[in-house]
Amino acid sequence: GLANLRPGHVQKHTLAAGHQVIVLGGPAMLIGLGGGAASSVASGSSSAELDFASVQRDNAEMERRCQEVIDACWREGEANPVVSIHDVGAGGLSNAIPELLNDSGVGGEIDLDQVPSDDPSLSPMQVWSNEAQERYVLGIAPDDLARFEAICRRERCPFAVVGTASAERVLRVTRAVAGAGRETVIDLPMDVLFGKAPRMHRDATRIKPRVDLVPDLSGIVLDEALVRVLASPTVGSKSFLVTIGDRTVGGLNHRDPMVGPWQVPVADCAVTMLDFAGHAGEAMAIAERAPVALLSSADAARMAVGEALTNLAAAPVAELGEVRLSANWMAAVNHPGEDAALFEAVEAVGMELCPALGISIPVGKDSLSMQAVWQADGQAQRTVSPVSLVVSAFARVGDVRRALTPQLRLDRGESTLWLLDLGAGRDRLGGSMLTQVFNRAGGVPPNLDDPARLKALFALVQEANAAGLVMAYHDRSDGGVITTLVEMAFAGHCGLEIHLDGWAEASLRALFNEELGAVLQVAEADRAAFEALVAKHGLTDLAHAIGRPKAKLGIKLFQGDEVLFKWHWSTLYKAWHTTTHAMQRLRDNPASADAELAWRLDDADPGLSPKLGFDPAEDIAAPFIATGARPRVAILREQGVNSQIEMAAAFTRAGFDAYDVH
Secondary structure (H helix, E strand, C coil): CCCCCCHHHCCCCCCCCCCEEEEEECCECCCCCCHHHHCCCCECCCCHHHHHHHCCCCCHHHHHHHHHHHHHHHCCHHHCCEEEEEECCCCCHHHHHHHHHHHCCCEEEEEHHHCCECCCCCCHHHHHHCCCCCEEEEEECHHHHHHHHHHHHHHCCCEEEEEEEECCCEEEEEEEECCCEEEEEEEEEHHHHCCCCCCCCCCCCCCCCCCCCCCCCCCCCHHHHHHHHHHCCCCCCCHHHHCCCCCCCCCCEEECCEECCCCEECCCCEEEECCCCCCCEEEEEEECCHHHHCCCHHHHHHHHHHHHHHHHCCCCCCCHHHCEEEEEEECECCCCCHHHHHHHHHHHHHHHHHHHHCCEEEEEEEECECEEEEEECCEEEEEECCCEEEEEEEEEECCHHHCCCCCCCCCCCCEEEEEEECCCCCCCCCCCHHHHHCCCCCCCCCCCCCHHHHHHHHHHHHHHHHCCCEEEEEECCCCHHHHHHHHHHHHHCCEEEEECCCCCCCHHHHHHCCCCEEEEEEEHHHHHHHHHHHHHCCCHHHEEEEEEEECCCEEEEEECCEEEEEEEHHHHHHHHCHHHHHHHHHHCCHHHHHHHHHHHCCCCCCCCCCCCCCCCCCCCCHHHCCCCCCCEEEEECCCCCCCHHHHHHHHHHCCCEEEEEC
């Protein structure tokens, strides 16, 4: 997730003795109790009781109510009743409450009986340590408690005062015992709880994977290769996923996965807006290269970071240093070779690549049980996933309207498609989709060899975008540059002429390698200015003019003046849409799925073009509120409502005073 913070909300305030410790949100239940432990145990090797207790069950409505309370509090500004706040995650209250207190240098007196619970059979340990979702712990001054209670009552959000902060740095947790008064469950100095833990030592052995130096491409014909690659689920259209639910619940979404008048799901990054009046916002992108990890975990991790950044480059980001990353590490710990592979991947990204790029990874998580164990015919069986890094990249955006898309445009005359090849012509095919669909050895995997080149590419795209030189942009990733080009043609509903001279004499390797890079559409009138920028950023040797878009819906590959291959646009789109069409026929009405496919293959379809019957800049409310009296309107909000803010903004813009009624 991504959030915007006001400066006053960055640092938590300090709790003092007597401040109330609050649990906000849902009750304790026997769920998630084994979360931290079970997540690092191979699937199938734990007990049924631990598996059951580890299952997380979400409660979206409770999370919503908690968020409404938190929002109401921070909107109070200087009168915000919340002194400090901590979410309840791994370890449950046993982690959240001590950390809340320790951050302020205080101890606490906690009454376990006051913790809301839906299960009276829970032991003190289970109440204290379960990881039931949608809960927060807060510190609030006694004088602000009544105001906080009123907010919770209005939002119908449960809360409980479970204790107080104490000057003595000791955590005491007690409960009532029938006929025996109060029992002390925990009595520990905070220094013991938060003392420096001993460093973990692990023995790991590197297992060097077998990698063929030369890829096996014998018998592979380019025509068949392209159709197979486009039809693979990894490369093909994800429309069946994108359309399974609402993809723009709020009113501040600027760029969702669907691009252009023909709504093709090829966007490089998501872009949202900061408010309803301006054009500032934020961009986010995601990337992973798990197949490469079978050959080199370090290379795969570097490629994941690189692809996240080439995706994010489509958004107008001021500079690379403003980008922040989130890293989700997945590995099968204790499996031979995997601990060492995880270490190498983390070292490659955290200690080498990110410092070289000047960006940080402030947040992340891990899942270290990526293996399943079972018995078959008396023999132990095991399925193991390779070390995987999923990278999310985030950055603020000054003007969302300048975000680039892969949609090729034909409205500015002749244009050229430029490939920026960070692989520098190495054309490494290891782990590529081409080798996967033919079940071949791919040779050496791609890698991010030179961080300086990636920084230069990012800076070049940003400067060219700011100068208005870039008409369309799409990064190179799964399926290689041929997939990049075809997807751009799909989004623009146009054809292509691709010229292989000077950069793709070894056509299979050049077209299907998945080295880092990007394709940019630049108008011929701007060619000199773009080439000057390429030279300025030191990328002249990596930039190739590789083709141009055409209005006629055909895709041709040229070697000199000779046409090597040609396809009709609809043939390739049908292959690319194969998985989505099959899934939709199973999940939805088959007739509707068939109708959508026919629509998408219609050469003459004009796409969606909104035509406004009014001027959105016109102030239609002015004649009605000239007296200064703005009519009041109540915005009704209840469970399941998601658009109250958007509706209030619309009414406010139309001249009303909007009131939240809940």
